[in-house]
Amino acid sequence: MLIIGELINCTRKKVGEAAQKRDAEFFKDLAxxxxxxxxxxxxxxxxxxxxxxxxxxxxxxxxxxxxDIPLCLDSADPEALLKALPRCKQRPLVNSISDEPARWAMLPVLKEHRPKVIALCLSESGTPNGVDDRVATASRLVDRLTAEGFALDDIYVDPCVMPLATGPHSQYLLAAVGQIVARYPGVHISAGVSNVSFGLPLRKLVNETFLTLLMAHGLDAAIVDPCDHQMMMNILAAEALLGRDAYCKSYLRAYKEGKLAEVAVA
Structure with a gap:
């Protein structure tokens, strides 16, 4: 599972305030x-x-x-990406392109620098409402990106996580993920998991449970808070149960290193 740390997000109030001040130590500590x-x-x-x-x-x-780990550049601004991509020391991931006409303006920048790409299931019609529209949007994105020379292994489809409090979006998303993985073997599935719990109490409980369900349907990358120890423990256990951790080597290593004990105490 590719864990992408979500905490350096300047649209969040506290982080945005630190960015306004250019508080370097704040961001170094978060990283x-x-x-x-x-x-x-x-x-x-x-x-x-x-x-x-x-x-x-x-x-x-x-x-x-x-x-010393790669970066995910969370921007849809071609100018910002054009300036930031050459500065990356390791091959980055760009979050994200979508099937909205304005977002395809990013394509020349992406083709020039060849990062890995998150393909977000948003279209000209807006946010998806069910299974079929998610799969159709994902198909258009993957087909166009591969036609432009991107390998399936470089594409991370984001099925667009919507708040559970506004409708039964999660069940549609889970079904769509299964279909996308079956249609495009080798493509990755990523998600901004915490969107699902927006507006609900005990958000961590909902996030952690939803992440496990997503993994069972094919998720192999997630933008999450890696400092959520319970979630990290759940990921280790789920990977072992899903056959992604041969002989539970990663799970056992984490236990020997005391990481699971720390989680249990937290």
């Missing part, structure tokens, strides 16, 4: 904490109004100075 907690990639979102072009590159340089 280190996520890497130590088990993130294999760090998401960087510099989405402050009128500052994204400069801020995204500032964050890329800052984060790479303290952690």
């Amino acid at each position: 280190r904490k996520q890497a130590v907690a088990g993130a294999r990639m760090v998401d960087v979102n510099g989405g402050l109004p009128d500052q994204e072009v400069e801020l995204l590159s500032w964050l890329v340089d800052l984060v790479q100075g303290v952690v």
Whole structure:
């Protein structure tokens, strides 16, 4: 499972305030904490109004100075990406392109620098409502990206997680993920898991349960809080149960290192 740390997101109030001040130590600490907690990639979102072009590159340089893992560039701004992509020391992931006409303006930048790409299931019609529209949008995205030279292994389909409190979106999403994986063997599935719990109490409980269900349907990358110890424990156990951890080697290693004990106490 590719764990993408979600905490460096300038659209969040506290993080945005630190970005306004260019508080370097705040962001260095967030990056280190996520890497130590088990993130294999760090998401960087510099989405402050009128500052994204400069801020995204500032964050890329800052984060790479303290952690040696790839970055996920969370931006739909071609200018910001054009400036930030060449600064990446390891091949990054871009979050995200979608099937909206304005988002395809990113394609020349993506073709020039060849990052891995999250393909978000949004279309000209807006957010998906069911199974069929998610699968249809995913198919258009994957077909166009592969036609433009992107390998399936470089594409991460995001089925667009919607708040559970607004309708039965989760059951449609789970069914869609299964169909997408069956249609495109080798493509990856990613998700911003925490969107599912928006507006609900005990959000961590909902997030952790939903993540496990998604993994059973084919999820192999997730933008989550790696400092959520219970969630990280659930991922280790689920990977073993789903046959992704041969002889439970990763699970046993985590236990021997005391990581599961720490989770149990938390």
